[in-house]
Amino acid sequence: EAGVTQSPTHLIKTRGQQATLRCSPISGHTSVYWYQQALGLGLQFLLWYDEGEERNRGNFPPRFSGRQFPNYSSELNVNALELEDSALYLCASSPGGKTEAFFGQGTRLTVV
């Protein structure tokens, strides 16, 4: 069974540009979570999507947004990139209910 897959693995963007990160959850999982792991800031919750709806977001500005598609895959969009957006972005998926989340390998975003 395939795990959570994220693409691309690495992404280099210029300040002010937009970045799009993609995530495919484990088959049968309806929830997708996005986390940012920035140097010195630890793992911070960004967004939660379930059944196509945004259910919760963390303390991030509106230029961080995303969506979930009917097949439960998800996109994270970061507009007007800033240098401090450089980080590892991790996607996780889980089935409905109170169980564990499974993580992908992450997308390393570098803003120059």
Added chain:
Amino acid sequence: AQSVTQLDSQVPVFEEAPVELRCNYSSSVSVYLFWYVQYPNQGLQLLLKYLSGSTLVKGINGFEAEFNKSQTSFHLRKPSVHISDTAEYFCAVSDGEYGNKLVFGAGTILRVKS
């Protein structure tokens, strides 16, 4: 609000020695607790979880953890470590209110020396 404190930022230990990575949490409601491991330039892998039931939880790679409600702790232990256990370990808590949204500790780097 929930929070997680990992008391040690780095733990050096010799191969085949026992190790304990400490985790304390703060929450006003019932919680679910997790330990994840992250190898360099990789994502997070679930080591073990406490959802309910027995307070002693066994996970993969010989790790175990004990949920102590009175101490609000969930320390991770392994009786004999290997070089391959060198990695960063994260304790995380969820209250289930927002699905499986996790609040993470700052992480503990385990360095196993030969």
